[in-house]
Amino acid sequence: MFKTISELSFKDKGKYGQKASALGELKSNGFKVPEGFAISNEVFMEYMRYNKIPFSLEECLARSEEMSEKIINGKFPIGIENKVKELVNNINKNKLNTKYVVRSSASCEDNKEHSMAGMFSSFIDLNSFKDILRFIKKCYASAFNDKVVAYVINNNLDIESLKMGVVVQEFIIGEYSGVNFSVDTIDMKEDYMHINVAKGICDGFVSGKTDSNFFSIYKKDGSIVESKVQDNHKTISLENIKKLYEITLNIEKFMKQKVDIEWTINKNIIYILQTRPITTFKIREFPISWCKTGDDNYTWYCENNEPLFPLMNEISKREVQALNKDAYDVGDESRYMDFIIQNGYSYYRNMEMLNNEERQKKFRAQLNQITKEEKNIFQDIIFPSLFEMANELDSYVEEDKSQESVSDFLEKSLKYMEFTSENHLKSTYACEYVKEFEIYCKYIIKELSQQDFYDLVFNKSFLTKEREYYMLMAEFINSNNKIKSLFEKTRYNEIIYEHLKTIPDAGKFLKVMNDYIKDYGTTHLECDIISSFIEPTIMEKPARVLKYIKGFIGIEQKVYFDSIKKSQENKERVKTLFLKKLDKAKGEEFLIKLKLAEISYLSRDNHHYYFERKSNAYLSLAITAASEILKNNKIINKKEDIYFLKFDEIKKGLLYNSDFISLVEERKAEYEN
Missing domain, CATH: 3.30.470.20 (ATP-grasp fold, B domain)
Structure with a gap:
């Protein structure tokens, strides 16, 4: 539980932390390191038990301030206190006016994956044994500051990583x-x-x-x-x-x-x-190996700032292939691209589409035919397949996941991503009819205002309903001073979310938030961009929603909902105006066109919801489910190691329990170098 700096080595980092063990190795190998000793994280755990302070992720999130206060005001068992005193006396033996430093050496800091520099506290220029004991406690307490706890949550670290070792040295x-x-x-x-x-x-x-x-x-x-x-x-x-x-x-x-x-x-x-x-x-x-003769004559653009892991490279490649098919189908040369991967970096350049004008004409003819049939390309052609796929994937989210079902979930999630990519550009044309309908309307009523026209075609979309959820939750915050104070004083959303669970008055807020998660949990909050990992969904990281709710704090709920009600009432008024101006046949024609325009108007938001925000969301959930199984079955060491595998390898791991630990380590070493 205690070792002098000279006794420490890298094999001790599990108990004493990377910082302490590195100092021991340096001192043993001839580098000058100040005299001192290290206290293992076993002492930290003994201190927590002795003072009856619970050590769990839930407690850290919900009661971090309370935990810190208890740690600072706690007492060491007498045996530990005496041992620390003995080791301090050894530092100042034969020395006058020795000063000391107390440094953190947590399990999660100063390692290859997470430096966490400056997140934990260290204390210098200490004068006495009593100072040392007091600041060891403060060192312990620093493991539970909001910044550290939020970092642990956002980086999927285990609560065990917060176990705190401490280094005490001559200053x-x-x-x-x-x-x-x-x-x-x-x-x-x-x-x-x-x-x-x-x-x-x-x-x-x-x-x-x-x-x-x-x-x-x-x-x-x-x-x-x-x-x-x-x-x-x-x-x-x-x-x-x-x-x-x-x-x-x-x-x-x-x-x-x-x-x-x-x-x-x-x-x-x-x-x-x-x-x-x-x-x-x-x-x-790094050197680039060109795929084809002449590639080096083009200007290539780098898609990512750091090399992507193998799984993300495979996802990116399949996504670009699907986007290219979409661009070819609509004849959009500006979105048609060549794509290569070099050392984990993705590069792209625009490609010439030899028959792009012919493709444009063919697609435009298809679009016109769809409109003539009083249909919308998104709502009537693409959405039925999309909705069916999403419903099937939702059933995987809700069920208990066997290895076989997770393998299927992964495959179908990938197909959903490819389907949305193959139809992304096509769907953007779904809102074009709004312009055509506006010309038609202004031919009938020349003085029609822009506001009246948009009220006429307005209908609630998925995103409108989402904003209503935000507005309701913001209203709960505005109406409760305790909850409002929590939002104003606490920087990190993860901490706010867990604190809310401890406030009785927050029950209604949390109920609305749970309803929101049921409706929107299988989406991303923003369009997912290419990075080292797929961003977690709302269901996986609900606390992130608070960032958006904060944007509605201060807006009066009544003003917001009155504006929606006013638009709906005005819609009926404007529709009546048109019907009064038209005979029965023309009126029926107007209503058909209006219905098509309403669908066209809705398609902008609904396309954004199903394409940008859901495209990779199911993949995130499927990869998470697969990583948990692979880790539990000891096929990989850590859940995040799944990103160093490819799809076929993940499926082999799920279906045949193939061992990929060595392969992952090889790829990690290659990535680090």
């Missing part, structure tokens, strides 16, 4: 301090390192309170290629810059990864305060 009062990056993280150059130097202790640089000097070093020979020294600002000697260069190079080599390092200099001795992996470095330059 070195440096003459100069700083942070080094073993690579250039600005221009993404591996052959250069950056050294940042500030006068005084490192906290001054990290917090931004102290001006710093900057040195860019060419790693192959140690030469300074760029320096920025503040006017009238003393800095460390070139000899110490050279030492920092050598230390950084050696730590990068020893750690076998790109690192950033906090350090300080006291009496010409360089102390390493902490080191962590650099998680933001991405190689920007």
